[in-house]
Amino acid sequence: MTSLSTRAKLGVVAASAVLLGAVAAGYAATAAEPARTPPPAATGDQAVTLTPGPRLLAITDRHVSSVATADPTGPRSVSGLECLRVYAAAGTGVCLKPDTPWTYQVVVLDAALHPTRTLSVPGLPNRARVSASGRMVSWTTFVGGDSYTSGGFSTRTGIIDTVTGATVTSLEEFTIKRDGRTYRNPDVNYWGVTFTADDNVFYATMSTGGKRYLVRGEVASRAVETVKENVECPSLSPDGTRIAFKEAIGADPAKGWRLSVLDLATMRVTATAETTSVDDQAAWLDDGTLAYTLRQSDGRPDVWAVAADGSGAPRLVLPGAESPSPLA
Template sequence: MKRGGRIAVLLAAVLLLGGVSAGAVLHAADRAGQREQVQAGGPSVAPGTVTLAPGDGPRMVFRSMAWGPHRDELASVPAAQPDATRTVAGVRCLRFYAAAGTGICLQAVHGTLDDSYRAVVLDAQLHERRHFPLGGIPTRSRVSPSGRMVAWTVFVSGDSYAGTDFSTRTSILDTRTWTLQDNLERYSVVKDGHPYHASDTNVWGVTFADDGHFWATLATGGKTYLVHGDVAARTLTTVRQNVECPSLSPDGTRLAFKKRVPGLPADAPWRLYVLDLRTMRETPLAEQRSVDDQAVWSDDSTLVYALPGDYGADLWTVPANGGGTPEKLLGGALAPAYIS
């Protein structure tokens, strides 16, 4: 073979090998993309506008936990169509709640060496109004029905309510005056009708009745209590034992809560109950699994709560009257708020 022919064959081989190599790279990238798509899976998600303002029909806004680029972003779906495409807003929250056009978003701030956390007050268009540093890991958040008052709880030490080796800090913020009560443990406690002082008090899980009053959990002496709080007087008054993470119904007549039930495992000790505030009668709900969440009322007859799931958490629903059966509402979701 002449020299020119040998060079032509060599060039052809180089081009062929280059083409095979490029094709292999593209094929591998395509397969990787397919794997990512399969791994992401779950619900369809589309960027768009999420609002906390009333109108446009009842909606649910929540933290979307499905894998992918929009994980942890606030998402919105019609309340009547929870499986609809999720509209995501680009705002990431670990815990979230909203009412009357005010949102509270507890965020992680990722640093070079360590993460920190902050509470961000959002307006109806999810724009930041103000933010406040947090001294621990976010765990609970609530907004008063008027949208004026917000509350949040963080773990100062520990990361679970199941044991006794944890400490929380709960704060209440007035978004009209920007007055921050940064630690409800400074409130005066009235226990069993008498002033009470102890170094081991722990408060968490606020649910607002109105702008001046709320319910919460107080722990002391190895027991938990439902307490009624007065913002102006800065008092906590015990009402009942063995009540954690209360959630007031929209009509203000009942509290959903988690109750420690003897005989259950130490790491999963709770059952969901509803307390009638007029009769003080407790009703166990149909959910038999342990629920470590502050349930949300989707209406006056239905509760929504989180349980562990493939993406970290799923939302479930159960009737508040003790009947019916639990049903899965949304996969890969946490911290819902209902906007109507």
């Protein structure tokens, strides 16, 4: 665990980067850096695979890596596959990777990290998710040029059905019900998809009119409806009862975010013990633990974990890594 002074510095760094334009610019700078050679795997490590098991998938120096869940600070396997974001479930993965220095791809992976589908996407990679069955894949990128955004940046979020091949290039194509009424506005943006167990239903963040909403959507009907305000980057628990999310402090992202959990039955929100601003889509390590990325003052990432029920204290899980995804 770092000292309080170090964690305070983390909070300052996170709070200074909350505006969308600034965040996107930061991703641009990171993405433009040449990839570093992946560190060698420790002797005896096996190749990185997405086969389900007691391992934690992550990105180390922009390369897909894995480590034993029981010993996350122990020997780490690092592949040669370069990704800016990664996620996997049921032997299927998604990698948001560079194509050229300024273009990117969504790559669907099999368990051996071989590409099965590749899609060029606009913008800078930001979020990635795979449904629990491995069938549905989603991604979010930052994009520029939308005339309605004062900062010059917005987002694009898409979904691929890996069984049928059906592709939604942007959730902005979906119809919207806000507070029970049909809603349209050219400023609508989506990010941070998380899928339910049936693969058709998902949750995501929708931004419009200066507010951010949790929305519940259906791929088949191509429609979403608002559920609750001030819910960003949702992540559905393995049992399907709760959503981990980042809650803007005072409903103002400029003040930072508190990692929190929403009970879908009661709509009750519980703040976690993590008080540092978390600008990430948390991952559930199990039904009671959340993993997320925090950056040090020099930009280096670390994966932290905290209890979902508000108890305990945050703990460092995987130093020098980001984009955590449990494989078990």
